[in-house]
Every structure is written in structure tokens, then in C-alpha cells.
Amino acid sequence: MAPPLSERNTENLWSLTGVHFGYNGTPVLRDVSLKLRAGQCTGILGPNGSGKTTLLDLLAGLQTPQAGTIEFLGRPLATWPKKQLARLLALVPQDFMVRFGFSVREVVEMGLHPHLHRFATPSEADRALIDRALAATGIAALADRPVTRLSGGEKQRVAVARALAQQPTVLLLDEATSNLDIHHSLELLHLIRDRFERQAMQVVAVMHDLNLAAFFCDHLIFLKEGQVICQGPTEEVLTPATIGTVYGVEAEVTANAFTNCRQVSFRLPAAL
Amino acid sequence: MSGRIALAWMLPLAAALVFGVALSATLGYLDVSIPDVFAILFAKLHGQTMPAGIDPVAATVVADVRMPRILAAVLVGGLLGVSGAVFQAILLNPLADSYTLGISTGAAFGASLVIVLQIFGLVLPPGVTIPIFAFGGGAGTLAVVLFLAAGDRRLSSTSLILAGVIVAAILSAAIGFLKFLADEQVGLIVFWLMGSLAGASWANILLLAPAALAGTLVAVLYSRDLNIMATGDRAATSLGVNTVRLRLVLLAVATLMTALAVSVSGIIGFVGLIVPHMLRHLVGPDNRALIPLSFFIGGLLLLIADTLTRAVLPVEVPIGVLTALLGGPFFCFLFKKRQRDGATAF
Numbered sequence: 187m188a189p190p191l192s193e194r195n196t197e198n199l200w201s202l203t204g205v206h207f208g209y210n211g212t213p214v215l216r217d218v219s220l221k222l223r224a225g226q227c228t229g230i231l232g233p234n235g236s237g238k239t240t241l242l243d244l245l246a247g248l249q250t251p252q253a254g255t256i257e258f259l260g261r262p263l264a265t266w267p268k269k270q271l272a273r274l275l276a277l278v279p280q281d282f283m284v285r286f287g288f289s290v291r292e293v294v295e296m297g298l299h300p301h302l303h304r305f306a307t308p309s310e311a312d313r314a315l316i317d318r319a320l321a322a323t324g325i326a327a328l329a330d331r332p333v334t335r336l337s338g339g340e341k342q343r344v345a346v347a348r349a350l351a352q353q354p355t356v357l358l359l360d361e362a363t364s365n366l367d368i369h370h371s372l373e374l375l376h377l378i379r380d381r382f383e384r385q386a387m388q389v390v391a392v393m394h395d396l397n398l399a400a401f402f403c404d405h406l407i408f409l410k411e412g413q414v415i416c417q418g419p420t421e422e423v424l425t426p427a428t429i430g431t432v433y434g435v436e437a438e439v440t441a442n443a444f445t446n447c448r449q450v451s452f453r454l455p456a457a458l
Numbered sequence: 459m460s461g462r463i464a465l466a467w468m469l470p471l472a473a474a475l476v477f478g479v480a481l482s483a484t485l486g487y488l489d490v491s492i493p494d495v496f497a498i499l500f501a502k503l504h505g506q507t508m509p510a511g512i513d514p515v516a517a518t519v520v521a522d523v524r525m526p527r528i529l530a531a532v533l534v535g536g537l538l539g540v541s542g543a544v545f546q547a548i549l550l551n552p553l554a555d556s557y558t559l560g561i562s563t564g565a566a567f568g569a570s571l572v573i574v575l576q577i578f579g580l581v582l583p584p585g586v587t588i589p590i591f592a593f594g595g596g597a598g599t600l601a602v603v604l605f606l607a608a609g610d611r612r613l614s615s616t617s618l619i620l621a622g623v624i625v626a627a628i629l630s631a632a633i634g635f636l637k638f639l640a641d642e643q644v645g646l647i648v649f650w651l652m653g654s655l656a657g658a659s660w661a662n663i664l665l666l667a668p669a670a671l672a673g674t675l676v677a678v679l680y681s682r683d684l685n686i687m688a689t690g691d692r693a694a695t696s697l698g699v700n701t702v703r704l705r706l707v708l709l710a711v712a713t714l715m716t717a718l719a720v721s722v723s724g725i726i727g728f729v730g731l732i733v734p735h736m737l738r739h740l741v742g743p744d745n746r747a748l749i750p751l752s753f754f755i756g757g758l759l760l761l762i763a764d765t766l767t768r769a770v771l772p773v774e775v776p777i778g779v780l781t782a783l784l785g786g787p788f789f790c791f792l793f794k795k796r797q798r799d800g801a802t803a804f
Contacts, residue, residue, distance in 0.1 A: 248692060269698040273698075287738075299699070
């Protein structure tokens with residue numbers, strides 16, 4: 187396990203300087219410089235094609251930038267051994283597809299991979315960990331079902347359970363609630379928020395839903411066309427002005443007493 | 459869990475294989491009893507003279523004719539089974555095997571080339587050159603397929619299979635040209651392309667056995683990584699699996715295994731496809747169990763098929779034809795079943 191970050195709350199998890207990235211010459215991220223800090227749930231927001239997922243891939247070390255530097259915990263990301271990185275970072279992909287009918291338990295057990303030697307079998311403690319991950323995500327009853335037979339939302343929860351079994355220092359979510367209904371979305375975000383608050387598991391989440399982001403994230407980064415438009419604490423940057431610039435809609439942001447967080451309403455701007 | 463499944467199946471399968479080998483050795487034109495088979499092999503292995511009461515002709519037939527062929531059947535079946543399991547796991551495609559990638563066709567092209575070169579008077583010892591050319595053909599095909607698929611840096615299974623189909627089509631035409639060159643002796647190539655274990659020798663066994671052992675061990679070593687590959691490249695990489703290296707290493711190993719099998723037996727289809735497929739239904743998709751069991755079931759199936767054609771059927775049908783005739787309809791059945799159950803049934 188990595189050293190706990192709870193006592194070093196202001197430390198930088200990532201530090202990006204002048205990062206460029208593109209696919210086949212088409213730029214996706216342009217001159218991104220950012221610091222992602224520990225001790226806050228960070229949300230990455232932006233319209234479709236703004237580079238959110240690519241940014242997450244860069245943070246996870248799944249892609250390398252064509253220019254600029256990325257440091258993770260004070261050390262160049264590229265120099266981290268992949269296996270060690272896998273013990274610190276877990277990714278919940280947007281579309282969790284499993285080929286072949288592995289059982290739910292088998293898939294969640296894969297989360298132990300970076301912690302186990304090649305021929306090691308899971309110990310009693312590992313098994314208990316898997317059981318807790320299954321229970322926490324509400325899929326214990328599905329443990330023996332082939333994962334290919336599950337609904338999209340159930341699969342998504344399997345992906346989260348596997349990421350929890352990975353015992354990461356930082357959890358990276360790529361629109362993890364996009365396949366879930368509101369009840370399961372809230373349940374999942376509450377569960378992750380709880381891990382963040384009690385066990386100091388850090389979270390960086392690409393989000394689509396502004397209202398869920400307002401509830402879930404302490405810190406927001408807005409991307410548009412591959413560039414960072416603005417970033418800061420949720421209550422400072424989640425404003426009609428930002429939303430207007432980033433998404434091109436008219437927005438109203440209110441403090442909602444019912445949910446006890448900010449609430450965003452929006453409409454298309456009136457034609458001029 | 460998977461370790462226990464594998465063990466629980468492996469021991470009876472190993473016993474069945476030993477029994478099958480012994481039983482197969484008794485069958486043929488000459489009747490030999492099972493105890494005599496063991497007595498002959500025991501004496502041979504220890505370099506002793508044959509015990510009294512055993513027909514010396516029977517001893518020669520069993521030890522020098524039947525045994526190499528029987529063991530070759532087991533090893534070729536095992537090699538094809540394991541390489542099929544590996545190809546399917548890497549390409550994330552339950553319908554993949556060495557044919558999908560064009561590797562068998564490449565190996566067959568290499569071996570046909572040796573046959574044609576011999577017809578044109580090039581003196582080469584076929585025992586050595588056929589395996590070398592078959593591997594050269596298989597590995598060359600893999601290299602071309604990888605090159606064609608490499609435009610897509612992640613080596614996705616779709617681009618790999620498409621590249622395999624393209625290269626196999628070209629190689630089939632090239633084999634056709636070799637057949638044309640071989641003219642009257644085309645029968646040599648055709649018989650070999652249809653697959654046969656009739657010519658198997660102890661030298662073949664010395665080549666196949668270490669390859670089967672080493673190849674299966676490497677595949678088992680990477681079996682947990684292979685399982686994780688089933689959840690997608692991005693997820694696998696984030697779990698610390700080096701997906702590109704894993705693909706390259708295991709494709710090379712499975713190619714080598716296929717090429718060696720092809721160099722001894724010619725093209726034997728459907729074993730590599732159906733064995734892992736069937737096992738996935740029986741024991742689940744966990745490669746830690748699937749890969750070692752594919753060796754045993756592949757070996758057992760090919761042993762049964764070869765014994766059928768060698769000793770039971772009135773005429774010796776080329777084994778590749780037999781496996782295609784038996785495996786083809788079974789495959790059609792699986793294919794239809796897959797459509798009925800929806801593609802997620804695998």
C-alpha cells in the first residue's frame with residue numbers, strides 16, 4: 187500500500203505542465219497545465235469531445251503526452267512501473283465490457299491482480315475484501331452470475347467493485363454513473379464519497395451531469411476544445427458565466443435547500 | 459477455485475489419456491493386448507530385450523510404428539488446443555484460432571514450398587526443413603499480419619483478424635500456384651494439406667514434446683493476465699497488465715506451437731477452435747483452468763480421431779478431413795446456438 191495521503195491533504199497528486207496530446211495529428215488537449223490536489227474530490231467537466239476522457243487516460247498513464255510533463259506524487263508519471271501504478275490508481279471505465287462469461291466474483295477478484303504474485307491465490311483476507319466490495323456495491327447476490335448476462339447498470343457496479351478491490355490511493359471515474367438510474371447513481375456516489383471521507387481514497391471523476399457534479403465534487407475543472415477554461419472550488423466556479431462559456435447555454439445556479447447543494451438549471455440561449 | 463477445477467479435471471484426464479494411448483496401441487491390423495503393450499514399452503524404455511512370449515513383429519509395430527504416431531496425435535492435438543485457447547483469449551474472439559490469423563495457411567505454405575523445391579531437385583532433409591519452413595511461413599505470416607494491423611497501435615482484435623483473412627487469401631493462392639508447379643506430384647502436397655499423422659516418427663516426438671510443454675507453461679504463466687484482457691485494453695492496462703507485450707509474447711508462442719504441429723501433421727482444422735470452446739461451456743472461461751485442460755482434451759480428441767481413421771475405419775481417411783467433417787457440423791451448431799442465445803452467450 188502507498189503511504190496514506192490523509193495527513194498530507196494539500197499535497198499535489200498530479201502536476202501537469204504544458205501538456206499536449208492528439209490522435210493522428212488532431213489535437214485533443216492543448217497546453218494543459220494543472221495541479222490536482224489530494225483531499226478533495228475533483229471533477230472534470232466539459233462538453234462532448236472536450237478531452238475529458240483523454241485527460242483521465244493521461245492521468246492514469248494509459249497515454250503519454252506528445253509534449254509537456256506529467257508528474258504523479260512528485261515523480262514523472264512515465265517513470266512509474268506499471269504494476270506499482272496499478273496499486274495506486276484504479277480506473278472505472280465508461281463502458282465496462284467483458285468478453286467471455288466470467289462470473290461477477292471472478293471479475294471483481296481481478297482487482298487483486300496488481301497486489302498478487304503470478305501464482306498466488308487470494309488469501310482469506312483477500313476473499314473478505316472481495317465480499318465487502320460486492321456488498322458495498324450491492325451486487326453480492328449476483329456474485330456467481332456470468333457478467334455477460336448483467337444489465338448495463340449492474341456491469342457498471344461490477345467495475346466499481348473491482349476498482350474498490352484494487353484498494354487504490356486514487357480512484358479515477360470515467361462517467362461511472364452514465365449507465366445508472368438516479369437511485370443507483372446517488373448510491374454509488376455516496377459510497378465513493380464515503381470512502382473518500384473515511385478512508386481518504388482520492389477521487390478524480392469525469393462527470394457529465396452538472397447537478398451530480400455539484401453534489402459530488404469539491405473542486406471542478408472545466409475543459410473546452412482541449413483547453414482548461416477554469417478551475418477551482420465548486421462553489422466558486424460553478425456559475426452561470428462558466429457554464430455559459432463552456433457549454434453555450436444560459437444557466438441559473440441556485441443553492442438548493444432540499445438537496446443542500448448547488449442546483450443548475452439551463453436552457454438554450456434565445457436566438458439573437 | 460480455478461486451480462481446484464483444473465486439478466479435479468486434470469487427474470482423470472491424464473489417466474484417460476494414458477489409457478487411451480495404451481488402448482490405441484492395441485488396435486490395428488495386428489492385435490496386441492494391453493499388458494503386452496506395457497511390457498513392450500517398459501522393455502524399450504529400459505533398453506532390455508523383449509520378454510519371451512511377445513511376438514517380435516508386434517514389438518516393432520507397437521514401439522516404432524504405432525507409438526510415435528499415437529504420441530504425435532496427442533501432442534499435435536494438445537498443441538492445437540492450447541494455441542486455440544490462447545488465440546481466442548488474446549483476440550477476445552471465441553471463434554478465433556490459428557486459421558483466423560492465417561498462421562496455419564502460412565505454415566502450410568512453408569511446408570508446401572519444401573515439397574516443391576524437392577520436386578525441382580533441391581536435396582534437403584525433409585525431417586528438418588519442413589518444421590523450419592513451416593515455422594518460417596507461420597512466423598512470416600504473423601509478422602505481416604501484425605504489420606498490417608499495426609496502423610492501429612493497440613492491435614485491436616478486429617484489425618488483427620481482418621489482416622489475417624487478407625494474408626490467408628493471398629497464401630491460399632500461393633499454395634495453389636505451388637500445386638500447379640508440382641504438376642503430377644501434386645498428390646504429395648494435397649495429402650499433406652489434408653493432414654495426416656501417418657508419417658510421424660520418434661524424431662517428431664522429440665520436437666513436439668518439449669515445444670508442447672514449454673508453450674503450455676508460458677501460456678499458463680500469463681493466464682491471469684489473459685483473463686483480465688477480457689475486460690478490455692484500457693481496464694487491463696490500468697490493472698498493470700502490459701497488453702502490447704502480452705499480445706506479442708503469446709502470439710509468438712501460439713504461432714510457434716501451431717507451426718510445429720502443422721509441420722508434423724499438415725493442416726488439421728477445428729481442433730484449436732472447438733476444444734477451448736467446448737471447455738468454456740464446461741468449466742467456465744478462466745484461462746488458468748482452460749489452457750491446461752485444452753491440452754488434455756485436444757490430445758484426447760485427436761487421439762480418438764486418429765485411432766478411428768488408422769484402425770477402425772476400413773479406409774484411412776486423412777485426419778484433417780475427418781476432423782473437419784466431424785468438427786464442421788458441430789461448429790455450425792454452436793454458431794446457430796450463439797445467434798439464438800444472443801452474442802453474449804459466450
